[in-house]
Amino acid sequence: xxxxxxxxTFESASRRxxxxxxRGLLALLAVAFAGAAxxxxxxxxTRGIARPVPIAVVPLGWSGGAAPAYDIAGVVSADLKSSxxxxxxxxxxxxxxxxxxxxxxxxxxxxxxxxxxxxxxLRETQPDQFETVFQLFDVLKxxxxxxYRFMSARVDLRPTAHKVADMIFQKLVGIPGVFSTxxxxxSEEKRPDGKSRFRLIVSDADGENAKIIADSPQPLLSPxxxxxxxxxxxxxxxxDQEAVFVQTLRxxxxxxxxxxxxxxxxxxxxxxxxxxxxTLSGDQGNLDIFTLDVATQVxxxxxxxxxxxxxxxxxxxxxxxxxxxDRSGGPQIYKVAAEPGGRAQRVTFxxxxxxxxxxxxxxxxxxxxxxxNNIYRIGIVDAAxxxxxxxxxxRLDESPSFAPNxxxxxxxxxxxxRGVLASVTTDGKIQQEIASVAGDVREPVWGPYPLP
Amino acid sequence: xxxxxxxLLPVAAIALAACxxxxxxADSGSSTVANAPGSDAATTGSSGSTPITGSPLDSxxxxxxQTLVIYFDFDQAEIKPEFTAVVQAxxxxxxxxxxxxxxxxxxTDERGSRExxxxxxxxxxxxxxxxxxxxxxxxxxxxTVSYGEERPVATGSDEESWRLNRRVExxxx
Numbered sequence: 275x276x277x278x279x280x281x282x283t284f285e286s287a288s289r290r291x292x293x294x295x296x297r298g299l300l301a302l303l304a305v306a307f308a309g310a311a312x313x314x315x316x317x318x319x320t321r322g323i324a325r326p327v328p329i330a331v332v333p334l335g336w337s338g339g340a341a342p343a344y345d346i347a348g349v350v351s352a353d354l355k356s357s358x359x360x361x362x363x364x365x366x367x368x369x370x371x372x373x374x375x376x377x378x379x380x381x382x383x384x385x386x387x388x389x390x391x392x393x394x395x396l397r398e399t400q401p402d403q404f405e406t407v408f409q410l411f412d413v414l415k416x417x418x419x420x421x422y423r424f425m426s427a428r429v430d431l432r433p434t435a436h437k438v439a440d441m442i443f444q445k446l447v448g449i450p451g452v453f454s455t456x457x458x459x460x461s462e463e464k465r466p467d468g469k470s471r472f473r474l475i476v477s478d479a480d481g482e483n484a485k486i487i488a489d490s491p492q493p494l495l496s497p498x499x500x501x502x503x504x505x506x507x508x509x510x511x512x513x514d515q516e517a518v519f520v521q522t523l524r525x526x527x528x529x530x531x532x533x534x535x536x537x538x539x540x541x542x543x544x545x546x547x548x549x550x551x552x553t554l555s556g557d558q559g560n561l562d563i564f565t566l567d568v569a570t571q572v573x574x575x576x577x578x579x580x581x582x583x584x585x586x587x588x589x590x591x592x593x594x595x596x597x598x599x600d601r602s603g604g605p606q607i608y609k610v611a612a613e614p615g616g617r618a619q620r621v622t623f624x625x626x627x628x629x630x631x632x633x634x635x636x637x638x639x640x641x642x643x644x645x646x647n648n649i650y651r652i653g654i655v656d657a658a659x660x661x662x663x664x665x666x667x668x669r670l671d672e673s674p675s676f677a678p679n680x681x682x683x684x685x686x687x688x689x690x691x692r693g694v695l696a697s698v699t700t701d702g703k704i705q706q707e708i709a710s711v712a713g714d715v716r717e718p719v720w721g722p723y724p725l726p
Numbered sequence: 727x728x729x730x731x732x733x734l735l736p737v738a739a740i741a742l743a744a745c746x747x748x749x750x751x752a753d754s755g756s757s758t759v760a761n762a763p764g765s766d767a768a769t770t771g772s773s774g775s776t777p778i779t780g781s782p783l784d785s786x787x788x789x790x791x792q793t794l795v796i797y798f799d800f801d802q803a804e805i806k807p808e809f810t811a812v813v814q815a816x817x818x819x820x821x822x823x824x825x826x827x828x829x830x831x832x833x834t835d836e837r838g839s840r841e842x843x844x845x846x847x848x849x850x851x852x853x854x855x856x857x858x859x860x861x862x863x864x865x866x867x868x869x870t871v872s873y874g875e876e877r878p879v880a881t882g883s884d885e886e887s888w889r890l891n892r893r894v895e896x897x898x899x
Contacts, residue, residue, distance in 0.1 A: 493876035495840055515871065516844075537848050537872060540841040553841065559852035559870060561845045582845030598842055604801075605842050630839035643839050650838060670883065672839055688883060717840070 315481025315695070315715070317356050321705035326361040327446065328388045329354060333365055334406070335373030335395040343428055346396055346406060349435035350442065353453040356480060357443065358704030363388055375409055380416040389413055392442060402427050406434050410442055420445050432482070452677045455479045456721040457684060458487070458497045458506055459695060463713035474508055476523065479720075481708065487521060488528075495717060496540050500547045503722045507531075507541035507550055518552060520568060531568055537561055542587045544612075551576075551586035551595055563597050565612065574614050585630050588612065589637050596621065596631040596640060605629040607642060607655065622655055624662045630673060633657075634680045639700070641674035641683050652685050654700060665702045675719045676700075684708075686716040790815035796854055798892045800835070803849040805857055813854060816896060817861020824864065830854050831895040832872040835888035840874055847872030854894045 331351045336342040347365075354360035363386065365371075372378045372393050383391050394408030403425060410420035422441060426434045436453040443451030456476055463471045472494045477484035488494055492511035499506060500520075507520045518541045521528035532538040536555035543550060550568055555561045563576040563586045577583040581601035588595055592612060599608045599618065604626045610618040622628035627645030634641070637657065644653040649668040655661070665683065674685040677697075684697045689707065693714030697706045709715070790811045799806065805813060820826050832847030832854075851870035858868060880887035 493873065495874075495876065511873065511876070536870070537844060539844050553844075555845075555848055559848045559855075561848065582842060582849065584845050585839065585841045598839070600842075600845075605838070627838065629842050645838055648837070670836065691881075691883065 315477065315484075315708050315710055317481065318707045318709070319356075319358050319704070320696075320707050321703070322358045323703050326359055327390065328361045328363065329390040329392065330363040330368060330383065330386065330388045331392045332368060332371050332373070332394075334393075334408070336397075337395075338398050342396060343398060343404060344396070344431035344435070346394070346408075346431065346435045346438065347392070349432060350392065350439045353436060353439035353451070353480065354442065356706070357447075357451075358699070358706065359443075359447060375411075375418060378411055380411075380413055383411075383413045390442075390446065392438075394438075396431075399425075404428060404431060404434075406431070406438070408438055410445060436478075449681055450679045450723070452479055452679050452682065452720075452723075454724050455678060456503070456724075457718050458499065458721065459686075459715050459718040460494050460497065461710060461713045461715045462693065474506065475715075476506070476721075487523065487526075488519075497717060497719050498542045498550075499719055499721050500543045501545055501722060502547060502725060505543075505547075507543060509539045509541065518550070520550070529568075531571075532566060540584050540586065544588050545590055545592045551588060551597075553584040553586065563595065563610070565595075576610055576612070576614055576616075577618060579618070583608075587631055587633055589633055590635060591637060596633060598629045598631060605645075607631045607640060621657070621660060622662070623660060628653075628655070631655075632674050632676060634676050634700075635678055636680055639680075641676060643672050643674065652683060652698065654683075663702070665698050665700070666696070666705070671696075673717045677720045678723050682720075684718045684720050686718060786811060787815050791819060794896045796894045796896070797889065798850055798894070800837075800888070800892065801846070803846065803853045805853055813857035814861050817858040817863045820858060820864070820867050821862025824867070827867050827869070827899045828858070828863075829897045829899055830868060830870045831897060832870065833877060833891055833893050833895070834875050835891040836875045836878065836883065837888065840876070843874035844872050845874075847874045850892075850894050854896070 331347045333347045351362040355362050369382050369386065370379065373395050378391060378393060391411045391413055392408055394406065397405045399405050406424040408422060409418050412419050420441060424434045424437065433454060439453040440451035457479055458474065458476045461473045461475055465471060469491065472490050472492065473486050474488040474494050474497055475484050476487050487506060490510060490512050495509050497506050497508045504524065505520055505522050507518060509516055509518050515533065516538050517533035518531050518538045519528045520531050532552060534554055535557050536559060538554060540553040541550045548567060550566045552564045552566050553561050554564050560580055561582045561584050562578060563583050565574045565576060576595060579599060579601045581599050583597055583599045586595050586597040594609050595612050596607060596609045598605050606628050607621040608618045609621055610616050625644055625646055628642050630643045632641045640655040640657055642653050642655055644651050644664060650671050651664050651668040652666040652671045652674045653662050653664045670688045672686050674683045676683055682697050682699050684695060687694060687696050693716045695708040695715055695718045697708065793812045796805065796809045796812060820828065830851040832851030834843040834846045848870065851872055855868050855870055859865060878891045880890040
């Protein structure tokens with residue numbers, strides 16, 4: 275894998291709270307970490323809020339000799355900045371570097387126009403036992419608002435930094451952070467001989483620690499996380515026939531759960547992780563929604579309509595399945611009871627192309643692909659009222675997936691012909707582009723909160 | 727595989743044309759010559775009793791059999807009139823040779839959602855399958871697979887690339 279070199283370049287414009295607007299192409303806005311794994315994805319803010327919160331994350335005090343065991347503050351800064359809601363101060367602009375609360379001079383920080391300061395220490399208390407301590411201060415009020423202490427092994431220092439960022443985010447924004455989560459996505463690398471290599475990749479939400487889960491000369495698509503984050507279901511064309519697999523991430527072992535005649539596609543785990551909603555067509559080519567018990571292989575049919583019924587997903591309470599059907603002429607979102615025998619009800623009535631539904635964690639919103647006049651964009655439909663809100667500009671946006679805090683949607687799009695990922699906050703205000711170091715990337719799915 | 731088929735099919739077409747007409751001899755030299763209809767030559771055979779009849783090879787059928795890709799309009803799975811002869815020729819060919827098998831691979835352009843496009847590709851493959859069966863092919867001779875938008879032949883995001891990707895490929899096995 276190629277190693278992408280990342281270096282700190284915080285624009286002074288961001289420090290002054292100006293909106294970061296960078297169109298289209300990859301900018302080299304990245305962060306250097308001690309001992310970082312090769313980064314496969316680069317994040318660029320393409321639309322930000324008018325005044326991201328100015329915050330100073332002071333490099334942690336380190337008493338262990340030469341270089342710190344890890345650049346905790348660097349990871350925290352990068353996480354907060356990547357959310358689009360914060361404008362971290364460059365360390366070079368910090369007048370002082372307090373590591374203890376008594377050393378914090380609020381007057382100095384007010385002069386630098388930061389609203390919050392984060393300080394702390396990192397100590398190796400025993401061989402491979404590290405203590406991370408941090409405090410968060412409200413500069414205007416001149417008081418500490420958060421303090422915490424973590425113990426971890428060296429290999430867990432980066433995850434610890436993400437937890438610190440999550441806690442600061444939750445304290446200041448009011449919703450949980452998702453810096454400790456993972457994403458899965460498909461990458462396609464086109465070789466010089468014209469053939470492609472397809473990979474299913476799992477990485478941290480910031481693109482680090484990318485691991486290849488599956489690698490094939492044939493297309494892979496539709497990854498779906500099990501609710502506990504331990505397994506991925508996906509469709510694969512290996513062996514020249516489409517089949518659905520369920521793979522356990524920790525061991526790499528996998529099971530081929532459906533290779534029936536015809537289409538086997540669009541797998542989606544139920545909230546209890548026992549069932550997969552699935553699209554099967556049989557010999558006659560009529561795509562319908564089924565549920566499959568992964569352990570017992572019991573199959574139940576939920577739709578029988580002659581149209582294309584596909585892209586099924588579960589509501590968080592397990593009772594409803596949302597799916598895409600073109601039974602009324604073009605793709606629209608429908609819902610049906612998760613038990614067989616129910617009648618499907620149409621959910622979307624605006625526009626001629628509503629596809630690829632994904633349900634928000636609270637069950638109240640459905641992210642969709644909305645197509646009109648050759649432009650495909652991500653929208654949100656209110657599950658109760660059916661009201662539609664378009665979030666993105668298109669032209670070829672697809673595959674939306676909610677973050678587990680429901681505040682962000684990751685999706686796929688094209689930039690100058692390259693497949694890239696992007697994300698947008700559910701209020702539409704903050705947009706990011708996430709491009710791969712090499713190859714096209716697509717079909718992102720946001721993983722669950724890590725198990726405690 | 728496809729280049730090999732381009733060579734094989736004309737030869738097969740000639741053999742097929744020969745087999746369908748009992749008692750006639752196909753002149754392989756006339757395979758590329760289009761004679762006017764109704765200009766069948768008739769001569770007397772050496773025994774003097776049975777006339778030998780010949781007719782020009784149907785180059786239209788041959789062209790149809792050499793066509794292995796059927797194209798579709800956006801969001802459609804209907805076989806356009808310009809491909810009627812193609813499905814007819816392949817269907818009849820399959821009808822005439824029970825040992826022949828085809829795989830119909832359905833594809834779409836890149837627009838819209840991937841899984842819906844798997845469905846659209848399958849719908850196109852099924853459309854060709856039904857047309858082949860209407861022309862005499864047996865269901866057991868045909869399998870279908872849909873790749874949706876996953877295996878494009880053209881990678882641009884423009885009308886021409888999209889047109890080339892909306893297709894069913896006929897693959898003889």
